[in-house]
Structures are given as C-alpha cells and as structure tokens.
Amino acid sequence: MVDDKDRQSIDAAKLYYGSGFSQAEVAARLGLSRPTVSKLLGHALERGFVTITIHDPRERSDELVAQLTARFKLADARVVTTPAGGTLLTDLGSAGATLLEELVHDGMTVGLSWGTTMCSVSEHLRQLPLQGVRVVQLKGGHSHSERSTRDMETMRAFARAFNATTELLPLPVIFDSAKAKDWVTRDRHIAGILELGRSVDLAVFTAGAIAPESLALNLGYLSAAETQEIMDHAVGDVCSRFFTRTGTIAAPDVDARTVGITLADLKGRPTRVLVAGGAEKTQAIRVALEMGLATHLVIDQQTAQRVLDL
Template sequence: MAGSDTSSSPPLLPPTEVLLAASVARRFYLDNQSKVEISKEFDISRFKVARLLEAAVAQGIVEINITVPAKIDTELSAAMRRRFGLKHAIVVKVTADDPEGPEPVTEWLAPTAAQLIAKMVEPGDVLGLASGRAVSSVAEGFIKLPPCNVVQLTGVHPLKSIGADSVEAVRRAAALSGGKAYPIYAPLVLPNKLTADILRCQPGIAEPLDQFGRVTKAVMAIGAWESTLSTVYDSLTPDEREQYRRLGIVAEMGALLFDRDGMVVPSELDDRVIAVGCEQLSRIPQVIGVAGGIQKAEAIGAVLRSGLLTSVVTDSAAALHILGDSPSGEPSGEADSRPRPRRDTTDVVQEPSIWLAERAWLG
C-alpha cells in the first residue's frame, strides 16, 4: 500500500514481554512449532507471534548464524577409520584457498564435530569436555543435547581467555541438556605436586574430579609440541619444553604427553596437572578427538596410534599427512604393523542411528 512503511524495525519490547518473546522463539526455532500452534498455546494472535519473533531477533534474544555446510571427504574418512580401527572418522575437506593454520581450520571442523557428538550422546550419558579452543568451538556449535551431565576434564590456562571459554563451554552444554555442570575452576598446570594435591582436595574441584569415572563420552583437543599449538606447552618454562622435546614428545592431549609412536610418556608433569588421567581416559567408552591443520598432523597421528581415541574429526590436509604412503587406509610399513592397544569396535552395529547419520554426511 502506498505510503506504508514496511521497513520499520519492531518496537523495543517492554520487560513484561521479553520472557514471552523468549518462550515463543523457543517454540518456533527449537521445537519447530507453527505460528498457529504457538498462538493457540499462548492465547495470542498470529500477528503478535510474528512480531514477537521479529523483536526476539532484533533485540538479540535470538541469534541466527548462517554457516556453509562442511564438505566431507568420504574416501579419506573411510581410510582413517580403517587405518586406526575407529568407530567414527570424519574428514572435512579444506582446499588450498581456505585459511591455513589450526585456528581457522578448527572453525571448519567445529560444526561437523558438534553434529556428530550431539548424535552420539544419549539420555543419561555423562559428557566430558576437555579445555581447549577446539572443544570450546564444538560446544558453541551444539543446538540440542539429550539429558546428560557435563564434566570438565582438564583445568584451564590461567593466562588466556580460553580458560573462561572452557568453563563456559561446560555450562552451555549442561544448559542445553538440562543436566548438571561440573566446571573446574583451577589451572591446568601447577608449579609443583604439593600445590596440585591441595587443589584437588578443595570441594569445588574434588567434585568434578570425582565425576571422571562416570564419563561415558569425552571430547578432547589435541596439541602439537610447539608454541600456541598446545596449552600445556605454553604453560611450561622454556627449559621444561626442551626437556620434554628431548624425551621425544610430539603431541599432547588432556596433559598426557605422546611420542611419535603413540606411546604415553610418563613424567613428573603427571603429578602437577589437574586433568583426567591416562587410565581414566582409557576406561571412557567413547573418546572423540577434534583437531586439524597440517601443523598438528604429526600430533594427531601420534594420538591416534595410542589407541585412546575411538573417533576423530579432522581435515583433509592432516589426514593425507597421517595416512602417508597408504591413502587407502591399509597399514603400511614397520611402524604401522606393530601391535598397539585398540578399542573394541565390534559394537559399531549397536548404534545404527549414529552410523546412518555418519554415512549420510559422508555421502
């Protein structure tokens, strides 16, 4: 109609309607209810439902993110699964035109990892989240989670904002699932064993540590033994970093140190970190590693060879580097033929919905 202003923004909602707008938005965006159904439930007109949805977006009650779906490399995914006896392997295609480096690659991996993990989690599970940028990015990608408690598996980096992000990741996942959050408000690396022992006895820290044995699914970041590529590496002194490098350390996951062959290397660091231990991690039924980038390829390969991971989400460049001369996934060479601890993967068929979902993503 001539003279009408169709571009005007919705008016600012009064405080009394903010809660109503949030409830309406939840029904529409999360519960997939129609505007007709919502209008009947709240006894308001369809016009008002539409205006409340507009206002919810305009005032930041609802945030809508548009993301480009990741392209999955089906052949590399299958090859990684075969090579390492994994339950799930998702390899995201990253082309030469895409940004390089672990942080930009993480942004490509996180949405896909979030989808996979959300489908894997079942009601009553206890979900463990390690600290790290990759895991925090995955948690940001969660839209829905079944009812489950969420436990932080490692302390935080005291000198970086990632610490706050790690705690928030646990709280966000628990809020989505309706479960209880068990964050750890303590540094990952302490100066000595005595300090670590004292902190472990504090009620606010002892409680989440007691939950480690109940974790059924864990999400772990993987670090390379270089500056900015590992929270543990960045927490140590230059002399300590070099000491561990001389021991052959190439990778770190949850403060566990790995050599090139995938062996966990015991060290005095084990006594002064707040983190899930190697034996505890090995007893968790499903452990998902999320890491990518050519700079981390050697580290990802080392952790995969340890047998601690049951699933991995990575990128094509890292996968090609890891598979080396055997892109089909068939073991080749002396190093790959040596026996290593493996998870029992015979129960893959017991999770048909997850398997079918993965096959759908893989084309």
Template sequence: MAIRPAEQILHKAAWLYYTHGLRQDEVAKHLDISRASVAMYLRRAREMGIVTIATSTELFSDDVLARTLEDRLGFDTVWIVPEGGHALDPAAEMPVVAAAAFQSLVKKGDTIGVAWGRTVYHIADVMPFADLQGATVVQLCGNLGAPYSYRPDQCTTEIARRLNAEGINFYAPLVMSTPELADALRREPVIQEQMARISECSLVLYSVGGIEPDSHLVKCGAVTADELKALEAQGARGVIAGQVIDGDGQWMDCAHNRRCISASISSIRSIPRRMMVVEQMEKFDALYAAIRGGLVSHLVVTASMAQRLLERFDADAGPA
C-alpha cells in the same frame, strides 16, 4: 559438503554391504541396528546413487576416505571436512560438523567429559541447543588463570548449557607450583569425588595440543617456551587435557605432568567413545601420537589430514 551425522550410518551400511561384501544381517550386527533398518538404508543409498565407488559423488568420495581410515586405523567413525573447490573454509566448517557429530553421539543420561582449548570452545559456540536433561558434562582438568574464553570451565559450562545438561566444573588449578602440592590436592575429598565422576563418562570431546612456542600451555603460563622445547627434546609430542604425551600417546613422567590436576591419561583412554577434533596440520604429530595411544575412537579431520594419516600409517606398517 561433509557427510551429515544423520546420514553417517547410511553411508557406513552401504560401505560394509557393497565394498566389504557383508550380508545384511552381518551389517546389522556390526552397526548394532535391525536388519530391516539395514535394508532401508541400502535402499536409500541406491536412491542417492552412492552404492558403489564407481558412481560416487564428491560427497561420497570424501566418505570413501573416511571409511578407509576407519578400516585401516580401527576408528569407530570418521567425519571428513572437505577442502578446496566449492568447499567452505575448513576453519569455519569444522566446528559445525563436529558439533553435529558430537550431538549425534550423545544420549540422555550420558556423562560426558570435556577438555579445553580453542577448538572445543568453537564447537560449543556453534552447537545447536538440545534438551538432554539427565546428561552430565564433566570438566576433565583443573582450570587456568588465563583470560581466555576457552578455559576448561568455560568449555564445560557452555556445552552443558547447549545440551540443557548438568555441568560439573573442576574448581582447582590445572598446574600447581610443586608436585608435592599437586599430590596433596589430589587427596582432598572434593577433588577425589570429581575424579571419580570421570570414570562414569561414556563419551569425551576434546582436541590435542601441539608442542610449539605458542601452545596454550605457554600462553597461560603453565610452562615456558623453553621448558616445552626441552620436553619436546625428551620425546613430548602432544598435550591432552593439559598433560604432555609422548610419541606413543603415553603419559610422560615429567615435572609438568606431576604438577597437573587432571584426569589421568589411562582414565581418558578407558572412556568408550573418545571424540577428537583436529583441523590444523601443525598438530599432525600430536594427533598421530594420540591415535597410537588409543585416545581416539571417533575423529573429525580435514581431507588433507585424513590422507596424511593414511600415508603415515602405511609407512609405519611397512610392506604387507
């Protein structure tokens, strides 16, 4: 089973203390908790038998991979969904782990940005109900005309309902017919006001779309398969909140993006906690691009995806 979010800090304290050799006061500073809390977590870690890699269980083995990924790629927190053996189907387990991890990050009064897609909606669908009055859930991009349950407005509304939070939907199309029309709509006061709310976000929940013929963008009619293939030839590697990013995770200056009504990639990047959830291995290139672009601080992935990320990072870094 995956590390429960409630136990995440315990495992991180043990990792920093026993593997990195930090003092208890240094661990406390790194995790922004009291020294007494560190002592309690370390005592519990000893009782659970996870204090060293040599005595680790399968559970901690996955956690070692998560901690290694955090160390090497600079994430704040990584959650690993195991595969194979007695592990549950990752497709079923992923949204459950992600929902619990997400709720562990949310505080009363937070403004939370939410994108869209099947992954996000599945997370919302299994999310436990919580009472976070004072929190606000903000839709990051315009809406789609496609008859899917995972439209941007549906994802935002359902997550707000699960948190007992205020939901703010974005009542504009995701993609306009021309860049000029998109520019005019962005200048509308109501749209400017909604865009301004995005700068208040302290947390964002999203996934990243791939560049393939059955992409959500193609299914909803935002682009054709041929147009997406042409964008891939120009360097497109993924889709964030309806917008195409290149291999470095940067916004691409292309006709599609200029027609989009969506939070800017730079404004998403400036949100302090950026939680991304990715299961499908075919999204690897898109995920790696998002990571390179600084669009991920908290990550939920399968063990095989985590291992591939480490291998790719090491290959790109070259010899030490």
C-alpha cells in the same frame, strides 16, 4: 523476553525459511521493505530463533573415512572439506557438534577438555531437549597468563545445549609441585569430580601441537626449562598430557603435577571423540590415534591424508 522486533523476525523467518518465499515476497506479505526483512532475518539468526545445519555427505562417504576407521579401528570418522575462503576451525566445530548431537542421549555423563577447537564445537551445538545429562570438566583450566583456555565458556555452552548440569574444576591444570597437586586433589569435592571424569560415558577432546605458540605451553604453568624439555621430546598433548612419538609421557615431572584425566583412564572410556585438524597437529593426531585414545574422529581432509601418509 520476546519484544516486537523478535516477533517480526520470527514471522519473517517462518515465511522465508519455512514457506520458501523470497525476501521481496516476505516484505510484501508483512508490509515491510526488503532491506528491513533482510535485517529481521539476520536478527532471527543472532537470537537463535533460526539455526542452519549443513549436512555434507562427504564427511561420511569419503574414501578417507574408510581408511581412517580401518587403520585406527574407529567406530566413526567425519572428514570435513573447507572451501576456499572458509575457516577450518569453524568446519571442525560444526562437524564435531553434529556428531555429538547424534551420540549424546538422556542420562549420559559427558567429559570435556578445553581449547579453541573445543570452544568452536560448543558454539555450534544446538539446544536439545535432553534430560539427566551431566557435563564434567576433565582437567583444570585456570590460566596464569593473558592466554585464556575458555574452559568456563565451553562448559556453559555444552550445558545449555544438552540441558545439563555441570561439574567444574576451578583449578590450574598444572601445579607448581606434585605435593601441592596431591594436597588439593585430596579435597572431597575435587576428588569427586576427578572420579566422575574417570567414569564418563563420553569424552570429547582435542589434540594439541607442540610449538612455541601452543596454548598449553603459554598458560604460565611451566618454567623455561620445562617448556624446552617438552619442545625437545613431545609431539603433542591430549588433556594436557604431553606424549612422545612413541606414545610415552614426554615430561614425567610435569605429568605428576597435572590435574585431570590420565591417558590410561581416557582410553578406558566407552566413547571418545577426538576433534582436531590442521597441518601442525598431524603428528599429535597420528600418535593419539595409534595409542587408541579415540573411538570417533573429526578431522579435515588434508590433515587426514597427512595422518595416513605418515
């Protein structure tokens, strides 16, 4: 429902953003005060009547892009530069969303992981007039702790942006036993979603660091001994599959209890977008790229240089 404030904010936005008038000029044309116009422009942004996209040519033309694509045989890479006072997560989310808007088209199946980076990507997606898109959850995301995976929130935002239907996995990603996991995944509905995840046209995911505060280690799935095993042997995870420095599975018993796409199945998808950054993720990103898990990469400048220097 569009109310009077919405209408005024749209009129103000058209004059300010579309016609290039100053806020004072907009105020004079609409018979309002300049502070009121400023508030209306803010309201237009909050309501989604106006979206602002920043195209940074450095994301594509930087020498780091050429080095990354050549070294890791990538189809494309975007390297973001976060200004002083900026937020890395916001920049990764914005660049990731821009790349996905270029890649997703009618009739595609899009597989999603979860986490703070993925949620940031979802928050920056614009609504596109697509048809026949299906968004598939690649792994379970229910938390047994106070930490949230934000999986449902991320799925809903992707679905809104791409005018898509969703296929949800309302399960924990790691079960207490392999037997329980096998029993649940034999369910016809769950098995169908997992099979769809294995065959998506495009997968978008992040890489997780291994640290005591890591989200994947604080969802109530793991015992203290299992957490220590992962801390001792893993350098990162993709889709909650923990891997070692050489790309092997770090905790086979935990992996056997994990519900979601395997690294082998992920690697078989035609388009695979890895969005990740930050110094603590350097080794995880490097190994994921060496394993060939990504065809497209979104990363920040400093981490990109660290990945190449390892």
